[in-house]
Amino acid sequence: MDFRFSEREEAFRKEVDDFIVKELPSDWTEKNTHWPGGYGTLAQYEELSPQVEQFVRRVVEKGWVAASWPKEYGGAGLSYMEQAILQERMSYYRAPSGDVATLIVGPTLMLAASEEMKSEWLPRIARGEARFWLAYSEPNAGSDLASLQTRAVEDGDNLVVNGQKIWGTAAHVSCYAWMAVRTDVSAPLHKGISLVIVDNRSPGITVRPLTNICGLHSFNEVFFDDVRVPKRNIVGEMNKGWYYLVTALGFERLAIPIGGFRRTFEEIVRYTAETKDNGHVLSQRPLMRSMLADLAIRIEMSYTFFWRAAWMLDNGIVPSIEASVLKLVTTELSQRMASIGMRVMGHYGQLEGRSKWSSLQGRVCSGYLDCISALVGAGTSEIQRNIIAARGLGLPLQ
Numbered sequence: 001m002d003f004r005f006s007e008r009e010e011a012f013r014k015e016v017d018d019f020i021v022k023e024l025p026s027d028w029t030e031k032n033t034h035w036p037g038g039y040g041t042l043a044q045y046e047e048l049s050p051q052v053e054q055f056v057r058r059v060v061e062k063g064w065v066a067a068s069w070p071k072e073y074g075g076a077g078l079s080y081m082e083q084a085i086l087q088e089r090m091s092y093y094r095a096p097s098g099d100v101a102t103l104i105v106g107p108t109l110m111l112a113a114s115e116e117m118k119s120e121w122l123p124r125i126a127r128g129e130a131r132f133w134l135a136y137s138e139p140n141a142g143s144d145l146a147s148l149q150t151r152a153v154e155d156g157d158n159l160v161v162n163g164q165k166i167w168g169t170a171a172h173v174s175c176y177a178w179m180a181v182r183t184d185v186s187a188p189l190h191k192g193i194s195l196v197i198v199d200n201r202s203p204g205i206t207v208r209p210l211t212n213i214c215g216l217h218s219f220n221e222v223f224f225d226d227v228r229v230p231k232r233n234i235v236g237e238m239n240k241g242w243y244y245l246v247t248a249l250g251f252e253r254l255a256i257p258i259g260g261f262r263r264t265f266e267e268i269v270r271y272t273a274e275t276k277d278n279g280h281v282l283s284q285r286p287l288m289r290s291m292l293a294d295l296a297i298r299i300e301m302s303y304t305f306f307w308r309a310a311w312m313l314d315n316g317i318v319p320s321i322e323a324s325v326l327k328l329v330t331t332e333l334s335q336r337m338a339s340i341g342m343r344v345m346g347h348y349g350q351l352e353g354r355s356k357w358s359s360l361q362g363r364v365c366s367g368y369l370d371c372i373s374a375l376v377g378a379g380t381s382e383i384q385r386n387i388i389a390a391r392g393l394g395l396p397l398q
Ligand SMILES: Cc1cc2nc3c(=O)[nH]c(=O)nc-3n(C[C@H](O)[C@H](O)[C@H](O)COP(=O)(O)OP(=O)(O)OC[C@H]3O[C@@H](n4cnc5c(N)ncnc54)[C@H](O)[C@@H]3O)c2cc1C
Pocket: 039, 040, 133, 134, 135, 136, 137, 138, 139, 141, 142, 143, 144, 166, 167, 168, 169, 170, 219, 372, 373, 374, 376, 377, 378, 379, 380, 381, 382, 383, 386
């Protein structure tokens, strides 16, 4: 087994690195407080500075928004491994890149949608013109998503949608909902669901903010009252939405900002090497060293799962269980890293970035709160373990 990148991949990695260092404002990585794995501290809820907007435009121009898509759909035609390299490097610098549209909606459309739908949506997504939010969860349908009740009834060329979604991350700053609706009430739960694209500006949609644990408006509850959606916005076949949803959830679980873990870890290690307590640098303490060594091992493990998933995709193998494993391992790492960060920094860890006494921009403080979201979004840790037990180990479903 050869774990090295090929020459071409090494060259691409360098190209991406050089690009980021040249184009991304030099203070962005340090100032950005995103906690790896967390949903609550993503930069996408804020207005970006003109320089960062410019960076995003340059990424679009290079075709890197949809790096592994075929060129005919506006992609760069790169391999999944090259896309993973891009994802790793971008997240290492906490650069804005990859979102619901490019990492989840686009890849699912590629597999499930008609040629007409692909031609309509994929190039727009690749040009960064269509931002999506995921409209799956409802007040009574989270882990048990198949029990969702939002109804869509056929009326001529339209569906008429009524119901409520909740926890819609970034719904307030997106143009379209990627939405699961019930289109057949008489069929078994999994067989009466369709996936549709809904324009957020449609009459009858009300978006209400929900404030997250970090005090930011990141997600929303969204109400649909007689919202008319053209039937041509149904993804693939009507009532087959559950299968597309499972595919989309797999892509979501692979969309890990893996480089962010390494970056944040390096910052914590540097902190222990530079900070003194009672005359001794923290990194001399056996407990600190042991905790950091433990994190280092888990980061390497996560990287291995990450590269393996990319390799599988390049070889035509669907990383289904592997997506759950990657999601589980990295989100639990997110929480472990925040706990260890807190122990390393002691009381200083509780200071927000605006305090003059805080370090690392208060990242450990907000990360300690934000990491909880990682364990819940895209399916909780318990659900990932259930999937691994059932699909991976062949144990009976519960
Ligand atoms: C920050 C954040 C962002 C989110 N963004 C979105 C979004 O953009 N779009 C969207 O649609 N949803 C989003 N969600 C919702 C998320 O997908 C759900 O919260 C999640 O699936 C869990 O559902 P629930 O909250 O209803 O909890 P429940 O399903 O009620 O679960 C409660 C507890 O019971 C456990 N549990 C449930 N069933 C089982 C089982 N069979 N076996 C073992 N344990 C079980 C769960 O693990 C959990 O601990 C987001 C959630 C968070 C926290």
